[in-house]
Amino acid sequence: MPAGTKFELKPGPATREAFGRALVELGRANKDVVVCDADLSKSTMTVYFQKEFPDRFFSYGIAEANMVAQAAGLAYAGKIPFAASFSAFVMNKGFEQLRVCVAYPNLNVKIVGTHSGISIGEDGPSQMSVEETSLACSLPGFVVLTPADEVSTKALVHAAAAHVGPVFIRTGRPKAPIIYNGDQNFEIGKAVKLLDGTDVTIIANGLLVAEALRAAEMLESEGISTRVLDLHTVKPLDRDAIRRAAWETGAIVAAEEHLVDGGMGVRVAQVVAETTPCPMEFVGIQDTYAESGTPSELLDKYGLLARDVAAAVRKVLARKRR
Amino acid sequence: MPIPVAELQAIAKRVRRDIIEMIGTAGSGHPGGSLSAVEIIVQLYFDFMRIDAKSPKWPDRDRFILSKGHACPVLYSVMAEFGLAPKGKLNTLRKLGSIYQGHPDVRFLPSLEASTGSLGEGLSLALGMGLADRLDGRPCRTYVMLGDGEIQEGQVWESAMSGPFHKLDNVVAIVDYNGIQLDGFVKNIMEVAPLADKWRAYGWHTLEIDGHNFPAIRQALEEAQSTKGRPTCIVAHTVKGKGVSFMENNPKFHGTAPTPDEMRLALQELQ
Numbered sequence: 001m002p003a004g005t006k007f008e009l010k011p012g013p014a015t016r017e018a019f020g021r022a023l024v025e026l027g028r029a030n031k032d033v034v035v036c037d038a039d040l041s042k043s044t045m046t047v048y049f050q051k052e053f054p055d056r057f058f059s060y061g062i063a064e065a066n067m068v069a070q071a072a073g074l075a076y077a078g079k080i081p082f083a084a085s086f087s088a089f090v091m092n093k094g095f096e097q098l099r100v101c102v103a104y105p106n107l108n109v110k111i112v113g114t115h116s117g118i119s120i121g122e123d124g125p126s127q128m129s130v131e132e133t134s135l136a137c138s139l140p141g142f143v144v145l146t147p148a149d150e151v152s153t154k155a156l157v158h159a160a161a162a163h164v165g166p167v168f169i170r171t172g173r174p175k176a177p178i179i180y181n182g183d184q185n186f187e188i189g190k191a192v193k194l195l196d197g198t199d200v201t202i203i204a205n206g207l208l209v210a211e212a213l214r215a216a217e218m219l220e221s222e223g224i225s226t227r228v229l230d231l232h233t234v235k236p237l238d239r240d241a242i243r244r245a246a247w248e249t250g251a252i253v254a255a256e257e258h259l260v261d262g263g264m265g266v267r268v269a270q271v272v273a274e275t276t277p278c279p280m281e282f283v284g285i286q287d288t289y290a291e292s293g294t295p296s297e298l299l300d301k302y303g304l305l306a307r308d309v310a311a312a313v314r315k316v317l318a319r320k321r322r
Numbered sequence: 323m324p325i326p327v328a329e330l331q332a333i334a335k336r337v338r339r340d341i342i343e344m345i346g347t348a349g350s351g352h353p354g355g356s357l358s359a360v361e362i363i364v365q366l367y368f369d370f371m372r373i374d375a376k377s378p379k380w381p382d383r384d385r386f387i388l389s390k391g392h393a394c395p396v397l398y399s400v401m402a403e404f405g406l407a408p409k410g411k412l413n414t415l416r417k418l419g420s421i422y423q424g425h426p427d428v429r430f431l432p433s434l435e436a437s438t439g440s441l442g443e444g445l446s447l448a449l450g451m452g453l454a455d456r457l458d459g460r461p462c463r464t465y466v467m468l469g470d471g472e473i474q475e476g477q478v479w480e481s482a483m484s485g486p487f488h489k490l491d492n493v494v495a496i497v498d499y500n501g502i503q504l505d506g507f508v509k510n511i512m513e514v515a516p517l518a519d520k521w522r523a524y525g526w527h528t529l530e531i532d533g534h535n536f537p538a539i540r541q542a543l544e545e546a547q548s549t550k551g552r553p554t555c556i557v558a559h560t561v562k563g564k565g566v567s568f569m570e571n572n573p574k575f576h577g578t579a580p581t582p583d584e585m586r587l588a589l590q591e592l593q
Binding site: 034055056058059060061063065066069070071072073074075076077078079081096097099100101104105106 | 427428429435436437438439440442443446447448449450451452453454455457458476477480481483484487488
């Protein structure tokens with residue numbers, strides 16, 4: 001996409017909804033795909049799979065540790081299990097099992113977290129997951145994905161199933177604007193350059209990709225040429241795209257709906273430090289737990305809107321010029 | 323035809339000697355809970371499970387998972403006796419690069435069925451395998467051994483609840499009820515009794531046996547095999563450190579290797 005191209009963001013479904021639909025497609029294509037659920041099928045949208053393939057849908061009740069470890073058992077015996085729950089529950093209550101049962105023997109288990117981030121809204125911090133990127137990336141051999149919209153979610157769910165090895169997919173509760181048309185190719189470990197620019201690069205994923213595009217439009221009117229990368233794969237990182245962003249634009253803003261500590265941005269910063277050091281700023285949740293509220297109120301209060309991304313760009317450019 | 327008990331007893335004695343030598347040579351490890359599990363694992367490998375030493379990954383094979391992974395010396399020795407692992411390398415236990423890792427690790431020894439070591443997880447693994455086998459119409463049965471201290475882990479009861487719910491009659495849980503865990507006697511650390519009642523209450527067909535009596539073990543495994551519609555739990559009453567007088571019922575030998583002198587004494591007793 002050349003500089004100056006305006007992005008039309010169309011309304012779209014939640015990424016969890018796209019996941020649920022893609023899972024049914026996978027179920028039709030491959031009889032070895034099975035689903036593990038912990039009493040949240042109507043929220044994680046695995047209910048679509050359950051309706052079409054009841055024999056390949058396993059209910060565990062509210063017991064994430066057992067669910068994750070049984071997914072490992074299924075994978076040992078040749079199945080491709082997708083185990084889904086809210087990110088907060090599957091990653092935290094299932095983490096020990098992800099470590100010893102899944103990651104350590106490097107099994108072909110797919111973990112899908114829904115209701116990630118603070119945009120779940122009213123349910124509040126016990127249900128909000130803001131640390132799972134950090135947790136998932138700390139598991140050797142795991143692929144960690146954070147898709148931004150319906151199109152990329154569907155493509156990456158298919159890519160996850162085709163990949164042999166453990167994968168974590170981070171999806172969200174609220175409706176997410178559609179960014180891509182059907183022509184875009186998605187590859188695990190390969191960032192998508194949505195906008196090209198010369199002054200600064202915004203590296204975003206999940207809900208913040210749309211905010212990054214809106215921020216780029218705001219900045220264009222100020223004469224700032226912004227590159228926007230969708231870093232849907234947080235592990236393994238697209239080191240080449242990050243190095244080029246640092247080298248060619250000389251300033252980077254990372255933007256994600258996750259704690260800044262241990263998030264995608266700090267992983268990007270490591271690559272920047274190792275390749276082409278440049279100033280960086282980080283948009284994300286600071287060292288705190290959020291609260292109840294509407295999703296838009298929360299994104300506003302906790303600084304995850306286009307306005308906040310644009311402010312971080314101005315800040316990083318001030319440092320770049322110094 | 324069942325293998326004569328005398329033959330199984332001879333294998334068990336060799337396995338006990340291996341356990342003492344492996345752990346004594348390594349200088350660390352868990353002899354007590356290895357010795358308590360010998361008869362059960364010997365019975366399974368030599369006279370019950372459908373397995374083939376020449377074809378470790380035969381898709382229709384039965385599986386054994388040692389959820390109490392710290393007792394791996396007994397498993398390594400039995401697998402080596404059976405031909406599923408190299409006998410000559412047993413004394414490399416716990417050494418850098420050894421296929422005989424400190425806890426079972428499929429990366430180093432692929433003829434193992436699962437990596438274990440963090441307690442409470444093996445039953446879930448077994449049940450997941452059972453679901454896959456049933457879905458694919460394979461005749462496989464999966465046996466999983468848990469420690470009695472291990473069942474203090476909450477995940478065991480999550481999985482215990484799910485086995486009968488999913489009607490997995492192709493999975494058998496065996497609890498090595500030796501009454502001792504790392505810090506002392508189970509009853510003083512966190513009482514697990516009445517153990518059989520707990521499994522019954524969770525919906526398991528539950529048997530209690532003497533876990534050192536070969537015919538009793540075989541009979542229980544046969545009963546589990548003929549039990550349909552729900553899984554079976556065999557509560558096996560055992561003696562920690564069985565076979566070595568100064569290790570029997572001695573909490574010290576849960577996780578302490580014998581000294582060279584103790585190793586000599588133990589091997590004399592196991593002549």
